[in-house]
Amino acid sequence: MIPVVDVDIKELEMQAVKEVIESRILIEGKHARAFEKKFCDFTGSRFATTVVNGTCALHLALVALDIGPKDEVITTPYTFIASSNSILFSGAIPIFADVDVETYNIDPEKIEEKITDKTKAIMPVHIFGNPCDMNAINDIAEDRELIVIEDCAQGHGATIDGKHVGNFSSIGCYSFYGTKNLVGGEGGAIITNDEELFQKITSIKNHGRNPAGGYAHYLIGFNYRMTDMTAAVMNVQMDRSEEIMSKRHYNGNKYRELLKDSEHLRLQRILPGHKHSDYIMAPCIMKEDITQKQMIEYLKSNNIGSRSIYNVLSYQQPSYQDLSKWHLSKVIDYPDYTLVSCPNAESIAERHFELPMVTSLTNENINYIVEKLQDFFN
Ligand SMILES: Cc1ncc(COP(=O)(O)O)c(C=O)c1O
Numbered sequence: 001m002i003p004v005v006d007v008d009i010k011e012l013e014m015q016a017v018k019e020v021i022e023s024r025i026l027i028e029g030k031h032a033r034a035f036e037k038k039f040c041d042f043t044g045s046r047f048a049t050t051v052v053n054g055t056c057a058l059h060l061a062l063v064a065l066d067i068g069p070k071d072e073v074i075t076t077p078y079t080f081i082a083s084s085n086s087i088l089f090s091g092a093i094p095i096f097a098d099v100d101v102e103t104y105n106i107d108p109e110k111i112e113e114k115i116t117d118k119t120k121a122i123m124p125v126h127i128f129g130n131p132c133d134m135n136a137i138n139d140i141a142e143d144r145e146l147i148v149i150e151d152c153a154q155g156h157g158a159t160i161d162g163k164h165v166g167n168f169s170s171i172g173c174y175s176f177y178g179t180k181n182l183v184g185g186e187g188g189a190i191i192t193n194d195e196e197l198f199q200k201i202t203s204i205k206n207h208g209r210n211p212a213g214g215y216a217h218y219l220i221g222f223n224y225r226m227t228d229m230t231a232a233v234m235n236v237q238m239d240r241s242e243e244i245m246s247k248r249h250y251n252g253n254k255y256r257e258l259l260k261d262s263e264h265l266r267l268q269r270i271l272p273g274h275k276h277s278d279y280i281m282a283p284c285i286m287k288e289d290i291t292q293k294q295m296i297e298y299l300k301s302n303n304i305g306s307r308s309i310y311n312v313l314s315y316q317q318p319s320y321q322d323l324s325k326w327h328l329s330k331v332i333d334y335p336d337y338t339l340v341s342c343p344n345a346e347s348i349a350e351r352h353f354e355l356p357m358v359t360s361l362t363n364e365n366i367n368y369i370v371e372k373l374q375d376f377f378n
Pocket residue numbers: 053054055056079080082083125151153154174175176177186187188
C-alpha cells in the first residue's frame with residue numbers, strides 16, 4: 001500500500017536522541033535553544049519558543065494575549081479539533097465562520113458577519129498548509145481592533161509573497177506531531193516578532209518563572225516545555241528541512257500539474273503569491289453520484305492509501321453538540337452549536353479525500369495514483 005502517512009526519520013535523528021539520553025540532561029536545554037534559533041531562520045521570525053505540542057502553543061498564545069473568559073474568537077470549523085478546543089481551554093468562546101469552498105480556508109467575508117461586540121480575536125488555520133487570505137483577515141482585524149493568532153500547525157514551509165506563515169499576526173503556532181512535514185513525535189513552537197510578548201510566552205510556558213529559573217513565579221503559568229530529546233530530533237529535522245520540504249513541494253506540484261484539468265476533481269485553490277506547505281493533498285469529488293467512501297475504498301483496493309480527514313466539523317463533534325460535560329459550561333453561556341451551519345465546510349467535509357503526499361512517494365507512485373484516478377472516472 002502506498003502510505004498516506006509516513007514518518008521521515010533517519011539514522012541522524014536516532015543518533016541525536018541517543019546523544020541526549022547519554023548526556024543525562026533530558027530536560028529542555030541546549031538542544032531546545034539551538035532548535036529555536038534554527039526555527040527562527042526557517043520561518044524568518046525574530047523569536048521562537050518550543051512547547052510540548054501545537055495544542056499547547058495555541059492555548060499559550062491565547063492566554064499570553066489576554067484572550068479569556070467570555071471573549072469570542074472567530075475560527076474555522078474545518079480543522080483539527082485542537083484549534084477550537086484551545087479557545088475553550090482559555091475560557092473564550094469559539095465562533096465558527098464558514099470557509100471558502102475552493103481554498104478550504106476561513107472566508108474573510110464570513111468572518112465579518114460573525115463579529116459582535118464580544119469578538120476579541122480571529123484564529124485563521126492554514127488548512128492542509130494552504131495559506132489563508134491574511135491580507136483580508138488583517139484588514140478586518142485592524143478595522144475592528146481584533147487580535148489575530150495563526151494556527152500554522154500544518155503550515156511548515158507555507159509562504160505568502162515569500163514571507164512564512166506565522167508572521168502575519170501576533171503569534172504563529174506550530175505542531176511537530178508525528179505526521180507533520182517536520183516531526184518530533186509530539187512537539188510545538190510559537191513564533192512572534194514582538195519581544196515583550198515573547199518574554200511573556202517563555203515565562204508562562206515555564207510556570208511563570210523568569211529566564212534565570214528558580215522557584216520564584218511571577219506569572220501564573222503552565223509546564224509546556226519541550227524535552228531536549230524532542231528538540232534534538234527537531235534540530236536534525238531542521239538541518240534536513242530543505243531536503244524534506246523540496247520533496248513535499250515536488251509531490252504537490254506534480255499532483256497539481258497532472259490533475260489541473262480534471263473534470264471531476266477540484267484541488268484546493270492556492271491564492272496568487274501563496275505557497276502551499278504541501279502537507280496534505282485532499283481534492284474534492286465534483287461528480288455528484290460518487291461518494292467519498294466509494295473513492296477511498298477504490299483507492300485502497302488499488303493499494304493507494306487514502307482517508308477522509310475532518311469529515312465531522314468541529315461544531316458537529318459530539319463534544320460540541322452537548323457541551324454540558326465541559327466544566328466551564330457551568331459558568332459560561334456557550335452558543336447552541338447544534339444550530340450552527342457552515343454549508344461550504346460541510347460540503348468539503350463530505351466530498352474530500354486524502355492522497356499520499358509523503359516524502360517516500362516516488363514519481364512512479366504519483367503517475368500510478370493519477371492514472372488510477374483517471375481510470376475511476378472513465
Ligand atoms: C490545524 C491543527 N491545529 C492544531 C493542531 C494541534 O497540534 P498538536 O497535535 O501538536 O497538539 C493540529 C495537529 O495536530 C492541527 O492539525
